[in-house]
Amino acid sequence: MIRFNAFEMNCVGHQSPGLWRHPRDRSGDYNTLAYWTDLARLLERGGFDGVFLADVVGLYDVFGGSPAAALRQATQVPVNDPLLVVPAMAAVTEHLGFGVTVNLSYEVPYLLARRFTTLDHLTSGRIGWNVVTGYLDSAARAMGLDRQRAHDDRYDLAEEYMAVAYALWEGSWDDDAVRRDRAAGVYADPARVRAIRHEGPHFRVEGVHLGEPSPQRTPVIYQAGTSPKGRGFAARHAECVFVSGPSPQVIAPRVAALRQAAVEEGRRPDDLLIYALATLVVAETDAKAQAKLDEYRSYVSHEGALALMSGWTGVDFSTLDLDAEVRHVENDAGRSAMDNVTRADPSRVWTVREVAEHVGIGGIGPVFCGSPATVCDALEAFVAATGIDGFNLAYAVAHETFADIVEFVVPELQRRGRYPMAYRDGPLRRKLFGRDRVDPAHPAARHRSVTGAA
Template identity: 65%
Template sequence: MMQEIRFNAFTMNCIGHQSPGLWTHPRCRSTGFNTLAYWTDLARILEQGLFDGVFLADVLGVYDVYGGNADAALKAATQVPAGDPMLLIPVMAMVTRDLGFGVTSSLSYEPVFPFARRMSTLDHLTGGRVGWNIVTSYLDSAARASGQTRQRAHDDRYDVAEDYMQAILALWERSWEDGAVLADRARAIYADPSRVHRIQHHGPHVQLDAVHLQEPSPQRTPVLYQAGSSPRGREFAARYAECVFVSGPTAAIVGARAQAIRALATAAGRDAAAIRCFSLATVIVAETDAEARGLLEEYRGHVSHEGALALMSGWTGVDLSSLPPDQAIRHVENDAGRSALDNITRADPDRSWTVRDVAEHVGIGGIGPVFTGSAVSVADRLEAWVAESGIEGFNLCSVVAHETFEAVGRLLVPELQRRGRFKRAYRPGTLREKLGGTARTRR
């Protein structure tokens, strides 16, 4: 039996996520991001298309590296304004039965105790359809907004993350025993106090002495996603992640990163085959190849190149406004995100990326590949990418909301189903079970 290809919709509670300037397209609905209808319509489209989930990105802070201010980001609506992603989940869950929700939340700015309760609450309300994309953040503007002078050094953030995970997993998995909830009306006993425990954690970065406020949710621990591609990020993913978001300019590079994570997971005593790897990609699909190419050109006419450079400057910590358009970009070490800069320098040494190239490329779908064509052509390319990289699926970016995802569900999914490469119905159970795992995380 051929391996199924999985899809997550990669989006954000904002106007311009990974395609800066496309909000100006007359068919784009993203300026309605502050309305309930925008998100309920999206949820219905995704569930009809049998997407495994919606992967909600988030960022705290504004993209103010480019030109030393946030002007370019504000003009292009590049991930600002941005709303809280967690508040979208109950809204979308109300109109769906099976769609999963992977929500990004930075442990650098979320105290363990209230965050553990919030995620357990969401897991209850969705019937066990929640995942957490674990990030440590990468913008100095986020640190300043939270009362810090600047963000911690890149690798130091993962030291904090290790301590954080030990504390939060203890709350989710060990505070309430199985069977602690009795709900015994006759004896007027809801919970057995002898089976509910205080969690005491005294680590170098996290101090905790508390009983988890929520009773065990369907999954207890939400499905754990992780998107770090740096060496420390991969080590962290190998220890904790069940789904890993891997980016890269080619299938070979994505495959090498996924293979490295799986090798580290094996060394840590985990079943590497249980880790699902998703690659960043954008799909522009139409009835014919020519029509799809026409759409791509139409979309490119709405790209904000300045907005794209503001996005890339934030990701890399490099002020691209200070470089001439035809200047080749070189690798530098700093405390911003590492993988974005690696993708255009060290990861793809056969290509020299100029500032102009970056603006063009990032303008549609960020730093991932763009697959354009008919359903047959795009399916061929996705199958080839999966075969070469060994990944399980894709986090698909939207170019024009909700046109991009609607076309994927209407045209591409049936073609992949015809090839036996895409599910025809959701599996029963929690998000973890739908992804092929057990009801509970194995810890």
């Protein structure tokens, strides 16, 4: 089966800078409930695994040394909290999952654990957490720091953070702690509830988890790092991994490395579901689809695209000539975006202009354009060439891109036997992996109490 997530963000435009100006685009309504409930119904009708909600803390201010370009082009700003739209989407759906990005560098684990437990209850177990450590110095300054931690140090912090969160979710309450015994007047048995105690270099926590056990306990863990440190973190913790790159030549080695790293951590290669970024532009015929893509490209903001790329890489693209070759730079921003257009595919040399044009529709992933048959052929070929499990689908025009996928692509993949015909019942983890709780080989399972083990 080829799996789909919708790649969204609680902002204007997300991965297609400038397309908010398109007359059919709805992303300017991102701050209304109807925008999100309409999207949720559409995605569930199309059998999507879930909506993957990106987030960023801070502004893209690397381009030109100022946030002016990002503000002018609505480059992921303004941006609202992604967690708060989930209950509204859950209320109008039964099966759709929600993978939500939260930056742990600026969150207290004790309170974040409660928020995810709350959402796991409210969604009947359909919540996941995309664990990120951030890549913008502007976020660090907004939090009172001079700059963000060094790239690898952020992952060291994340390791300890996850240990605290797992202990709260898995170890504080036994499965049978909640009795709800009206006759005896006992809601929870104190003997089945305990404080977790953690003291490490970054966190000191002593307390009982505030929420009672939720359907999944630990949310489904998503992760998107493919640097050596990020890959190791994903191999230990992730259940779903998001990779991005412009071609199979970039994606395939990353997928193989992730699966091998999982094996080295004592897990199975298929313990990871790997989704690659892509954008689909589809219509009844190849010609109509190409005309639609040409129309979309006429709205692309190159300034917005380079503001995005500057934020992702930490390199000020405003200082480079449009026809200059992009060269690799090592810094404390994200590593994958720079690798994508420098050394990940030695056969391809990118100019700044080419980066702007490519990023303008759907970010750094490929764009598949054509009739349903043409697009599905391309999707099948990409899966075969890379070993991915599915796609994180960005949009060009909200919600038109996803409506076209539901109308044209999903039925064609189902006809080929490559897309599920119906959802599996139960929580998100059961839909994806056939179980409600984390696998026994997952590090979260080590924090289960003896009486609470499942």
